[in-house]
Amino acid sequence: MKKITILILLLTxxxxxxxxxxxxxxxxxxxxxxxxxxKLFLRFENLNFVKNNEYNGEFSKGATWVGYLATPKLxxxxxxxxRIEAGVRLQKYSGRVNxxxxxxxxxxxxxxxxxxxxxxxxxxxxxxxxxxxPMFEPERYFMETAENGFQLxxxxxxxxxxTWINWEQFILExxxxxxxxxxxxxxxxxxxxxxxxxxxxxxxxxxxxxxxxIDSSDGSVQTVANYGSGLAFKKQIENSTIKSWYxxxxxxxxxxxxxxxxxxxxxGHALYPQVGFTTKNAQLNLGYWxxxxxxxxxxxxxxxxxxxxxxxxxxxxxxxATLNYYHEHKIASGIHFGGKLDVYYDLKNSKENWAAAxxxxxxxxxxxxxxxWNK
Numbered sequence: 001m002k003k004i005t006i007l008i009l010l011l012t013x014x015x016x017x018x019x020x021x022x023x024x025x026x027x028x029x030x031x032x033x034x035x036x037x038x039k040l041f042l043r044f045e046n047l048n049f050v051k052n053n054e055y056n057g058e059f060s061k062g063a064t065w066v067g068y069l070a071t072p073k074l075x076x077x078x079x080x081x082x083r084i085e086a087g088v089r090l091q092k093y094s095g096r097v098n099x100x101x102x103x104x105x106x107x108x109x110x111x112x113x114x115x116x117x118x119x120x121x122x123x124x125x126x127x128x129x130x131x132x133x134p135m136f137e138p139e140r141y142f143m144e145t146a147e148n149g150f151q152l153x154x155x156x157x158x159x160x161x162x163t164w165i166n167w168e169q170f171i172l173e174x175x176x177x178x179x180x181x182x183x184x185x186x187x188x189x190x191x192x193x194x195x196x197x198x199x200x201x202x203x204x205x206x207x208x209x210x211x212x213x214i215d216s217s218d219g220s221v222q223t224v225a226n227y228g229s230g231l232a233f234k235k236q237i238e239n240s241t242i243k244s245w246y247x248x249x250x251x252x253x254x255x256x257x258x259x260x261x262x263x264x265x266x267x268g269h270a271l272y273p274q275v276g277f278t279t280k281n282a283q284l285n286l287g288y289w290x291x292x293x294x295x296x297x298x299x300x301x302x303x304x305x306x307x308x309x310x311x312x313x314x315x316x317x318x319x320x321a322t323l324n325y326y327h328e329h330k331i332a333s334g335i336h337f338g339g340k341l342d343v344y345y346d347l348k349n350s351k352e353n354w355a356a357a358x359x360x361x362x363x364x365x366x367x368x369x370x371x372x373w374n375k
Contacts, residue, residue: 024326025049025338025359026141028071029124032111034080038373042366043085045071049142051357057346058310060301060353067093069142071105075365078373083109085122089146101145119151123164130162130186134252134270134289134296134303135204135226149181161187161203171215178219179212182298188232197235202250204228208297220260224297228252242277249273254294264306264314268293274322282327289320302344302353319347334363 028045048068055062073087084107091101105122112118125147128136151164162185169180185205192199204227211221232248252270256263270291277284293316295306302320307313321344328338340357 024127025328025336025340025357025361026128026138027126027361028363029126030075030085030363030365032083032109032117033077034111036077036083037080038370039077040368040371041075042368043073043075043087044362044364044366045069045073046360046362047142048360049357050359051139051340051355053353053355055302055353055355057349057351057353058307058313059304061309065093065139065142066095067091067100067142073105076371081111083107083111085109089122091142091145103145105146115154115156117153119153121148123147123149123151123166124153124162129164129184131184131204131206132228132250132272133300134272134291134294135206135228136298137300140298154187157193158190159187160190161185171212173214175212175215176217178210178215178217180208180210183207183209195236197233199231199233202228202230202232202248206296206298220258222258222262223256224263224295225255225257226252226296226299241279243279245275245277247273247275252291252294254296256295263295265293265295268295268305270294270303281329282325284326285322285324287322289318289322291318292316294318315348317348321345321347336361 025047028047030043046068049065051065053060053062053064070090070092071087073085076084078084086106087104089101089103089105090099092099107119107121107123110118123146125141128138128141147164147166149165149167151162153162155161164184166182166184167179168182169177171177171179183206185203188200188202190198190200206226208224209222210219211223228250230248230250232246234244234246236244250272252272254265254268254270256266268291270289272287272289274285274287276286289303291303291305293305295304301308303318305315305318323341323343325341326338327340328336330336337360338358340355340359342355344353345351346353
C-alpha cells in the first residue's frame with residue numbers, strides 16, 4: 001500500500017503543474033472535410049508505443065509491449081460527401097524479424113449530413129469506440145488486427161451515438177472453423193445543453209458471437225453480451241488550472257447465452273463509480289470497481305471475476321481501487337508525445353497491479369493533386 005501512496009503523491013505534483021483535455025493515444029481517424037472534394041491526399045497514421053504491465057496475481061500476467069503501428073494510405077474525395085481510403089496497416093513488435101501483422105485497409109465513407117456518417121470496410125476505432133476498460137481492453141488497439149465491417153455514427157446536440165459490426169472471421173461453405181463477429185453500441189444521451197455543465201446518460205453494449213450454418217466445424221455456438229449504462233456529470237471551469245471535473249456512476253451486466261456455457265457463471269453484474277479531473281495537457285481518473293460474477297469477452301482481464309489466465313480460478317466478488325493518469329504534449333500539428341500510468345489495487349487480496357506507457361502519435365496529410373472523378 002505504501003507504493004500506491006507514493007504514486008498518488010507523485011501524481012498530485014504532476015497534476016498541479018500540468019493538467020488538460022481528455023487524453024488518449026488511440027486517435028487516428030481523419031475528420032471528414034467537405035472542402036476537400038476532388039482532392040487526393042497521402043495520409044500517414046502512426047503509433048509508437050512502449051507499455052509495461054506489472055501485474056501480480058491470477059487474473060492477468062505481466063507483459064511488456066514495444067513496437068509500432070504504421071498505416072500509410074491514399075485518401076480521395078470523389079464528392080463533398082464521400083471519401084475513399086486505401087492503404088496498408090503494418091504492425092511491428094520490436095525484436096521480431098518480421099511484421100506481426102500486415103494487412104490491407106480500405107474504407108468507403110459516406111456523410112449525407114452533418115449528423116450521420118456511414119463507414120464500410122475498415123472502421124473508425126478512435127478511442128476504442130469510447131468503451132470503458134471493463135467492456136473493452138484498450139491494448140486490443142495494438143494487439144489485434146484492424147476492425148472491418150460496417151459502422152454508423154450519429155451526432156446531434158442531444159445524442160452522440162455509434163453502432164458497428166466488426167466481422168472477425170468470415171466463413172465459406174464447409175470451412176473447418178466458425179464465423180466470429182462483434183456487435184457494439186456506444187454513446188451518450190445529453191440531458192441538457194449548457195456549455196458550463198453537462199448531464200448525460202452513457203450507454204455501452206458489446207455482443208460477441210461465434211457460430212455459423214455452413215461450416216463443417218463441430219464447435220458450439222457462443223453468444224456473450226455485456227451492457228453498461230449510468231449517469232455522468234461534467235463541469236467546465238474557466239480561469240483555472242483544472243479545466244473540468246466529472247463524476248460518473250456506471251452499472252454493468254453480463255450474460256452468457258451460449259449453447260454450451262464457456263464461463264463459470266452465466267450472469268453477473270458490477271458497479272463502477274468514478275471521478276476525474278482534466279487540465280491543459282493531462283487527465284486523472286479515480287474509481288472503485290465492485291463486481292459479482294462478472295465476465296466480459298472483450299474487456300480487461302483485471303476487471304473480471306473469472307481468471308482467464310488461470311483456468312478454473314475465480315472469485316465470486318472482485319473489488320478494485322483504480323487510478324488512471326494521462327499526460328500528452330503536442331510537438332507539432334498532428335504529432336503528440338504522451339505517457340500513461342494505470343494503477344489497480346485489489347482490495348480483497350491486498351495486491352497492487354500497475355502499468356506504465358509512453359507513446360508517440362503521428363497523423364499527417366499531404367496534398368497530392370486534384371483529381372476529377374470520372375464515371
